[in-house]
Structure formats: structure tokens, C-alpha cells
Amino acid sequence: MHGAMSSSGPRFRFAPSPTGMFHVGGARSALHNWALARQMGGAFVLRIEDTDEARNNPEWTQGIIDALAWIGISADDEHFEGPHFQSANADAHVAAAQRLFEAGVAYYCDLSGQEVQDRAKELGITGYDGYSRDRGLDPAPGRVLRFRVPDGTTIVHDEVRGEVTFDNSTIEDFVLLRGNGTPVFLLANVVDDIEMSITNVVRGEEHLPNTPKQQMLWQALGHEPPQWAHIPVLVNEQRKKLSKRRDKVALEQYRDDGIVADAMVNYLMTLGWTMPGGEEAGSEIFPWSEMEAAFSLSAVSLSPAFFDVKKLVAFNKQYIKNMTVADFVEAVDADLPPDWDRARFTEIAPHIMERLERLGDAPGVVDFLFLGDGVDPEIDADAWAKAVKPEWATTLLGEITEAYDALGADEWTHETLKATMETLMVAHEIKLGKAQALPRVAVTGRSVGPPLFEALEVLGQAETVRRLRVGMTRAARSAATD
């Protein structure tokens, strides 16, 4: 699973914490790293940040790998490296902290969180005031190790935002090691990046405020900081950062909802970035290979983007429509009841592909073909009432039924079925659109569905005629009650 480390190109990383479902924002970030690593012949390093919280991760880790694979980030690809686990590197984190302490750039403090707050309130400031900076405390249980933030300013060079300057006086002496001796994210993250020779950190904007701190750590540890890049966050309709509590953010959920992976990937890439050439093409739909080659951080927008499910679905429709029948049938297989005849489904598949918003909608539009012979579909009352209303409707239904019944087996094709109906309808001076209404409801139970004649061809002559006859009976009953 560990990819080749032979490449000398840039090393990107994706470092999710295994806290559950895979966030769509994380997916976009992963895609950016993936595109860059591949186009530059570098590495995409997957590191699972499993410190604390979720300790037993095999399940979640596999979930992350599966989710990545779904959007095309394959662990088998030569550019893929990992997964590495942050927890396996705990000793190095502590050792780095130790070095920082010995070098005098970090010091111990015995104030509890509460005490820090109380002092701040008393002093009228916010955060930690550097109380223990010069107290020369030794390590001891309960004492935290803090970084001694130097005077001056820290300039972060960001590939999407340019230069961002922070006045160090606004950065408090932050914690490196907790009272129980364990490292915090800020430290562990930097130490791991250094150990894994990461050269490019591309992550969400929410990390921008952490960056000066991490940059100082890189330097204090004797390394040149990586090339930073902070991409804008994804927000909901309230313009708030997508949150697991309020919003539907799990990639897996969209997958289960019938969103095609390529559509998700394509849509995610349009958020904050525009594929060159899209305007001329009049479309934003592009194959991954082209987006991967064209993606550039300097072209990424600076503002948060709303994750619009409507547009995602529009993309999904496009992708479903453009699938091959074989791929489509394979993709919806899991959504189909096991007893449905796959061969029959394959016959009708081309006719429903351009009508679906989501893969999961497929069964619901063709279920009338899989009822089994002799089983009547459930007739929608409103649809039926509307279809029988015209005075010619019942008469025409009868004529069609007899004509279809009289057809030879080799004549049971959608062309003949259509031509037969057209011949009969002229006497009533109506168009095909109206003529097919009642037969459609009689056979399928609904007023909308796949093209009628194609569906009837698949259904077969015997069952079609049988249902039409049932329809005749029903029509007679409708007339009686009127």
C-alpha cells in the first residue's frame, strides 16, 4: 500500500482526522492535492491524524480510503503514499518538544486553563500573558509546555492569498505539550510534515490562523517552512462553514443517494476554481484528466463557496445521461431489487438514462416492467381520471387493445406499436401525445414514464394486452359511475 518514494517531485499531503463520515470539503481539498501531486509528478501522502479521540481506527481509516477511492484517488496509484498514522509517531512529537525546551524556545507553565482565564480577566487582556516565560519551571505532571513566541512579525507566503502578515504580539505563547505530556495538533502536525518531507501544504482556510504558529515551529525545529496554500471553505445557504451537525456533508451520503462519483468530483472542482475553456465550451463539465492537468492554486478564488446541491444534481444528470449503458446498468445494480430480470432492465435502460437525476431513481420509473405476468400495476387515480375524460378515450383504448392483440409476434416492435396507434388515432383527430395517455396509465399506472412504445416492446405482447383489457374494464366502470 505504501507507494514508491522514488519521485523527487513535490510532496503534498492530505491529513484527515478519522472522526466519522468523510466531509465534502475534505474531498475537495484531497482532490486539489491529488491534482497537484499528479500533474507535478509528486507524491500525495495520506496521513491519518488519529491522536486522541477515535483511537481504534481500522474502520474509519478504511472508510477514508474507500471514500478517496470513490472519487478517484486510488491507493494503487504510484503517486499515492500511505496511509501513515500520526499516532505511530508520538515519540517523535515528544522528542521535538523536548528539543524545543532544551533550546530555550519553549518553557513549562503550571497555570491551569481556568487560572489563565482568570489572569486574563484581571489584566483585561485575552489569552495567555506569558506568565511563566522566565520562571524557569522544570517539567512536571500537570505542567504544559508552551512555545516562546518571539517578537517581530511572521509573514506567511500563501499560494492562493499571497503574503499574509501577522504581528507576533497578537499570538500568545501556545501550548505544545498538554499537562499529561501529550502533544497537541499544532506540534504533531508540523513534526509529521517535517518527518515526511512535505513540501506543500494545501488545506482549508480555517487553518490560516494556525499557520504563523506552525511556520515558527518549522523554523524553530531547523527547517524551511513548506509552500502554504489555503483554499476557501465550503459554506451552507446561511453562509456558515459546512458543519457535520447542521448540514449534509458526508460524501458517503451523496454516494448512497445516487450521485455519480465523476459528477461529484467535477462539481467539487468548480467550487472556487474555473476550468479554462469552459466559457467557449458553454459547459462546466470536463473529464478529470483535463481538470487535473489544468488545475492551479493561483487561480483559486478567495471567497467561500456555497455547496449547491441543485447544481450538483444538474451535473449528476449530465453524467448519468452520458454513461454507457453497461456502466449505467452496473452502477444501478445495487439499487435494483434482486429478483428483477437484469436483461430486461438492460433493454429499457437506454430510455431512462436521460431522465434520471439520481441513480436511485431508476427502480421507481420502470417498476411496472417487473411486476410479473398477471400482476396489475397500481393505478394512480388522478392520472387515470384525467386520461379517461376525453370522449374518444375509451373507444380508442378498445381499438388499440384489439389491434395490439392482433399483431403477430414478429410485429411486436416499438415502430409497429407506434404506427398502429397513429393509424387508429387519425379518426379521432388527435395527436399522439393525447392518444398514448390512457394506454400509458392502463399499462404503467402513471401518466409519466419512459417512452411508451419502447416500454411496451419490453413488456411483451401478452402482458401488455392483458393490462389494456383490465384498463377497458376499469374504463367501463368509470363511465358507469359518472
Next chain:
RNA sequence: GCCCCCAUCGUCUAGCGGCCUAGGACUCCACCCUUUCAAGGUGGCAGCACGGGUUCGAAUCCCGUUGGGGGUGCCA
């Protein structure tokens, strides 16, 4: 409160001083086509937050205001 970031149609965006009476995509509406529904075609509604500068000329540069977002943990 403090720090940082951001600001073009409802949404995602193109635009990087004159090509902009601001272009595309999604949504919505109308019409055409049509075997229902879709798809497709054509057209339409809709935007440079505001105020000052700079300039012959500003959506584009500068300043301010307002608005939004992110961060302010011994979470990651």
C-alpha cells in the same frame, strides 16, 4: 473584544485599466421540437455592496464604510 481573510446575477464564477451597453454555468420563465416526462434548440429575468480618491478612462488600482466568513482551546 482582538487577529486574519473576503466582497461581480439567487448560486458557482469569467473579468487582472479601455475589447464590458459585464461573459458563461446552475436555477427560474417563455417559445420551438416532441411519444408523457425528460433531453435538445432559441430567447428572457437577474449582478459589479456603498462612499471617496487616482486616471483622459475603473468591475478592475488606493483609502474608508458597511457587510460576510474564519480563528481566537491543555479540539483537530
